[in-house]
Amino acid sequence: MESLFSQLAMLGSSLALIASFLLLWRRGIPAYIDAFVLQSLALGATTALVGHFTGNPELYLVAGLLTAIKGVGIPLLLRRMARRLGSGRRVPPYVNTATSLLVGGLLVLLAYVVMRPVVQLSQLPTRAGMPLAMGLIFISLFVVVSRRHALTQVIGFLMLENGIALLAVLGTYGIPLIVEIGVFLDVLMGFLVMQIFVYQIHETFQSLDVEQLNRLRR
Numbered sequence: 001m002e003s004l005f006s007q008l009a010m011l012g013s014s015l016a017l018i019a020s021f022l023l024l025w026r027r028g029i030p031a032y033i034d035a036f037v038l039q040s041l042a043l044g045a046t047t048a049l050v051g052h053f054t055g056n057p058e059l060y061l062v063a064g065l066l067t068a069i070k071g072v073g074i075p076l077l078l079r080r081m082a083r084r085l086g087s088g089r090r091v092p093p094y095v096n097t098a099t100s101l102l103v104g105g106l107l108v109l110l111a112y113v114v115m116r117p118v119v120q121l122s123q124l125p126t127r128a129g130m131p132l133a134m135g136l137i138f139i140s141l142f143v144v145v146s147r148r149h150a151l152t153q154v155i156g157f158l159m160l161e162n163g164i165a166l167l168a169v170l171g172t173y174g175i176p177l178i179v180e181i182g183v184f185l186d187v188l189m190g191f192l193v194m195q196i197f198v199y200q201i202h203e204t205f206q207s208l209d210v211e212q213l214n215r216l217r218r
Helices: 003-024 029-054 057-083 097-121 127-146 150-172 177-205 210-217
Strands: none
Touching: 003 029, 003 097, 003 127, 003 150, 029 057, 029 150, 057 150, 097 127, 127 150
């Protein structure tokens, strides 16, 4: 049973990581939002899985909140923002697709190197998925710094929070409900602030290319 649990946790972590590679590979805001939805659903399923095998009913509620807020609510707001701001025009990233995928693979290898001591010391059945969660964190940070489209950077920040949440679930065998509710509130507040930031960029420059912010230096 423990072996099955470990394999399923690894599967959920792998799906979350694959979603981040989809963001590096695909182009267009709708595809980015779809990747975020897939990742959030994988995170929710993994959390519910941990709750099932640990017998912690609070994790079912956490999984439900993850699915409702990140898998449904925030994506709806992102799609509304994309339609309102007319984000159909593609803004080329600082790094092209092939290089981005190569860097993403190297970051996953780095994550395995960084997490190797932790995995060796841990006795948790979920330990095999922790390097994948760390890889997701690294790739999300790369997305934030390598994309010029403000809305893409917002999605990168949201994926970064997903990576941190996944690492916490796998590394601590579940997050207390009160802690996760606090995190949800922080995420929502951060998302609202980023939403205001995106609208302000568009209103000022009639574009969501953050490179336009360089004009403020002149």
